[in-house]
């Protein structure tokens with residue numbers, strides 16, 4: 108074992124994960140074949156394999172991929188004939204799932220007239236079934252879940268009980284419901300109801316949403332809170348797949364400056380070093396987006412995870428690159444003062460969560476209000492989760508204008524990168540490839556290297572994949588022929604740019620998702636095809652790319668994101 112679980116060095120944090128040997132950035136620290144608990148989001152039940160978590164595509168997605176000339180990365184799934192509620196991509200997946208867990212769930216979820224159960228309840232049913240069959244829980248360490256407490260603060264359960272009675276009741280009811288559905292199992296050594304409760308309080312669906320048992324289960328379908336949860340996403344289309352729990356990964360504490368990162372390789376979890384690690388070092392992952400400024404991270408951690416972060420970075424307060432504004436708060440341009448004062452009124456109750464330290468107080472309130480407004484549109488934090496999907500293109504553009512034109516925000520200060528990403532995703536979904544490409548190029552040079560210094564960081568690798576695909580679409584799509592020709596006249600060959608993104612992807616996949624991952628295999632195949640189709644050696648291609656990159660950077664520099 109390269110890692111061990113023991114008492115954390117952090118005061119009040121309980122257990123933590125430690126390295127037993129040293130690692131260089133990108134090294135594999137540990138792999139887990141499949142998290143102890145892995146559960147598809149309810150929306151994914153219809154199109155994804157419930158065992159390996161490979162995603163099927165909707166007809167629309169297939170058409171979009173075909174129109175852009177993207178490789179086919181989705182699978183076909185067939186429903187379990189027993190329940191017709193879950194699907195599998197192959198007989199092998201179905202057999203494995205049945206043996207380990209689905210046999211406990213199939214009958215329970217197929218009772219006629221029973222509403223679709225939230226994924227937390229489904230996961231708990233399978234967990235109880237597995238524990239009944241193996242009451243010692245030896246094989247998987249399933250009983251370890253009893254040792255987990257939500258959040259760093261060990262008193263979180265008491266706190267929830269005292270301050271959020273509704274939530275306390277909901278979780279207890281869900282736990283009781285799952286136990287009931289399972290036929291009220293009993294055992295002299297295990298209190299199954301406690302296991303169920305521990306499960307909900309740790310791997311719970313949604314802490315902060317005001318859910319009530321009356322509206323159950325409709326309101327409990329989306330996980331937003333991940334006390335000790337790993338959120339499982341697909342790198343190929345950047346889609347949320349479900350939630351996971353694993354004793355080992357979930358023992359790692361949070362830091363806003365983590366030394367580990369975790370990728371989900373459908374269904375494997377791969378844990379890698381982000382920074383140099385020495386034997387004996389405590390290992391940290393991130394629970395929230397660490398590119399967000401101090402106040403936003405703190406608010407998110409306390410609202411979702413019930414602790415205030417005391418990592419070395421947070422101890423220094425709002426003094427890091429992600430907190431910096433371009434100018435002092437009291438130098439806000441006069442034409443933005445009225446706008447900001449109106450925003451202060453609108454965001455008053457939330458303002459402390461978007462606090463930007465500054466004097467005088469009124470300047471501080473104004474800039475904090477701008478920050479609150481922009482985050483509300485970007486929807487990238489807790490309270491505004493819902494705003495994300497409903498933000499229109501105009502709202503995103505307005506929020507970008509507000510930040511950038513105010514003269515306070517740089518391109519790397521959140522939520523500007525979040526907003527740029529939203530804009531890019533929007534244009535990709537509407538087929539406006541050239542716009543999506545220009546935003547992507549801007550982000551590639553102006554945002555990513557600052558936000559994620561490691562070139563193998565998963566977000567950067569995924570961005571490269573997106574840019575390779577978008578660039579290829581620009582080259583091949585008859586509708587963008589003119590763009591291709593014009594760009595080439597201007598001295599930039601998009602074919603070479605495409606090759607450049609493929610090379611960057613190729614050179615970084617080994618230290619991120621790995622060649623053995625489903626993503627890695629798609630990249631390997633695409634890379635081989637690409638290199639086989641060019642008439643020169645790979646060495647020559649790399650030289651061409653090297654010569655072309657400064658031209659691409661110049662083009663990216665000239666992109667005005669407010670004009671898109």
Ligand SMILES: [Zn+2]
Pocket residue numbers: 156157158159160161195196197200
């Ligand atoms: Zn499968």
Ligand SMILES: [Zn+2]
Pocket residue numbers: 187188189190191192193209212213214
């Ligand atoms: Zn079934």
Ligand SMILES: [Zn+2]
Pocket residue numbers: 362363364416417418419420421
């Ligand atoms: Zn922190």
